[in-house]
Amino acid sequence: MKIKSILITTSSFLFTLFITSCSGDKTEEEIVNAKDTTQVSAEVQKESSGYEIFFQVPSPGEMLSFIKSVGKRDKSKISILNSTENINKYTDEKSKALNFGIYSTDLSYCSIFNLGSESIKYFKVVKQLGDQLGLSATIKPEILARIEKNIDNTDSLVVITDDLYYSSFETLEEGKQGNILALVVAGGWLESVYIAINMVDKFQKDNPVIQRIADQKYTLENLIEFLKKHEENSPDVKQVKADLEALMKSFNLLKEEKISDTSLKQEGVKKFIGGGISLVIDEKVFNEIKTKVLKLRNNYIQNQ
Amino acid sequence: MRKSIILLLSSIAIINLFAQKRELVPQASICGQFHKKYCKLEKQKGEKWEYNSQSRSGLFSQGMTCRIRCVIYKGMDYRMTLCAETALGDKLNFKIYDSRTNELLFDNASADNTQVFEFQSASTRPIIIEVFVPEGATESGNSGLKSKEAACVGLLIEHKKTDIQGFTRY
Numbered sequence: 250m251k252i253k254s255i256l257i258t259t260s261s262f263l264f265t266l267f268i269t270s271c272s273g274d275k276t277e278e279e280i281v282n283a284k285d286t287t288q289v290s291a292e293v294q295k296e297s298s299g300y301e302i303f304f305q306v307p308s309p310g311e312m313l314s315f316i317k318s319v320g321k322r323d324k325s326k327i328s329i330l331n332s333t334e335n336i337n338k339y340t341d342e343k344s345k346a347l348n349f350g351i352y353s354t355d356l357s358y359c360s361i362f363n364l365g366s367e368s369i370k371y372f373k374v375v376k377q378l379g380d381q382l383g384l385s386a387t388i389k390p391e392i393l394a395r396i397e398k399n400i401d402n403t404d405s406l407v408v409i410t411d412d413l414y415y416s417s418f419e420t421l422e423e424g425k426q427g428n429i430l431a432l433v434v435a436g437g438w439l440e441s442v443y444i445a446i447n448m449v450d451k452f453q454k455d456n457p458v459i460q461r462i463a464d465q466k467y468t469l470e471n472l473i474e475f476l477k478k479h480e481e482n483s484p485d486v487k488q489v490k491a492d493l494e495a496l497m498k499s500f501n502l503l504k505e506e507k508i509s510d511t512s513l514k515q516e517g518v519k520k521f522i523g524g525g526i527s528l529v530i531d532e533k534v535f536n537e538i539k540t541k542v543l544k545l546r547n548n549y550i551q552n553q
Numbered sequence: 554m555r556k557s558i559i560l561l562l563s564s565i566a567i568i569n570l571f572a573q574k575r576e577l578v579p580q581a582s583i584c585g586q587f588h589k590k591y592c593k594l595e596k597q598k599g600e601k602w603e604y605n606s607q608s609r610s611g612l613f614s615q616g617m618t619c620r621i622r623c624v625i626y627k628g629m630d631y632r633m634t635l636c637a638e639t640a641l642g643d644k645l646n647f648k649i650y651d652s653r654t655n656e657l658l659f660d661n662a663s664a665d666n667t668q669v670f671e672f673q674s675a676s677t678r679p680i681i682i683e684v685f686v687p688e689g690a691t692e693s694g695n696s697g698l699k700s701k702e703a704a705c706v707g708l709l710i711e712h713k714k715t716d717i718q719g720f721t722r723y
Binding site for chain 1 (some may be wrong): 567586603606609620621627628651656659672674678679681712714
């Protein structure tokens with residue numbers, strides 16, 4: 250009888266524990282109350298010990314949306330994307346992470362440029378690599394059903410693929426997989442620049458896509474700093490950082506022109522911030538950047 | 554007796570299952586997507602603001618400063634919205650610098666501590682956004698938090714293509 254009571258009590262306790270741990274979304278108040286002071290102090294100390302800077306890299310989708318917005322709607326060339334058949338070449342962690350970023354950008358491209366059926370193909374390779382990188386809980390099979398349902402709805406497809414990229418990013422960041430994340434971001438950025446370069450038929454100084462490519466100098470600076478944060482104990486990140494530093498040398502050849510209008514104007518609620526520097530690209534530098542981007546991207550997709 | 558053993562074993566099995574499932578789900582950081590949930594402004598009809606992936610959330614205590622380096626492009630409008638849990642007060646400070654020249658481009662302290670800043674830049678530039686939570690923003694008694702305890706701060710960045718002004722050619 251005594252043993253029976255102990256067993257029942259233990260079972261009840263364990264069951265209660267299970268129920269408590271399973272509780273769903275917490276309210277804002279609960280989040281605040283749940284914060285462990287010890288953990289908080291550690292994070293705060295790290296932050297306050299000299300202004301840690303977070304280096305942000307705009308998502309590849311933003312570059313692709315820009316290309317579309319400046320009138321390149323008819324330029325959807327599926328042949329420029331990384332063939333889904335290449336997936337079997339990615340057997341090591343570095344190539345998996347880089348090409349997860351590359352394929353994610355290709356998936357965004359298919360969504361933005363209304364290539365619905367191709368979106369399904371690219372989702373499948375993103376999912377396959379994502380599973381291997383520990384993202385199976387983030388890239389759920391239900392997303393495929395959402396893509397299929399919205400195959401002719403560009404706006405919805407863009408939202409779905411953007412969400413996929415952001416949630417993968419967040420999962421890797423929160424899971425402290427910084428080295429994988431760094432490679433994913435590098436692959437995604439490189440593919441977006443590669444696609445932009447392929448949208449340029451002929452060099453023209455005033456082509457907004459060419460100017461956007463020149464402006465990638467600043468994003469590349471941030472990306473290299475981001476990689477630096479994760480290169481410790483990761484030869485793969487170190488290698489990719491070295492590759493991008495070599496590319497940076499070409500971006501450093503861009504000329505700089507000071508913008509004379511430095512005024513700060515108010516237009517309704519919006520402020521206009523004048524001044525700054527304009528990066529000037531000529532054909533020679535453009536071609537040098539193009540050659541390097543093409544070569545690097547080819548190395549990554551061929552896993553060389 | 555037999556029933557109890559079955560019950561106990563079932564409970565252990567359920568807990569094991571749960572533990573395995575939890576291993577597959579990465580632990581979310583404390584503030585995670587705070588900016589997406591709490592910094593969003595009510596959408597006006599016809600507004601075209603799009604989420605910018607350079608947005609961030611973080612854990613702050615009073616007196617703490619954090620810097621984020623972003624890139625803003627010419628030809629785009631940006632809207633930055635700062636928000637925080639009530640424990641940190643409503644007078645958060647944020648400054649925007651040109652990261653190349655360190656020129657101060659905006660300081661919300663000189664704009665009635667506004668938590669929303671809408672702007673356009675004449676040039677593409679790398680910027681540093683400095684977020685500062687002042688000391689003594691709230692009485693610890695009111696907020697329930699001691700001054701060295703922390704709460705979430707979110708910085709939501711949105712963008713849209715600048716509208717072309719004047720007559721357009723067809």
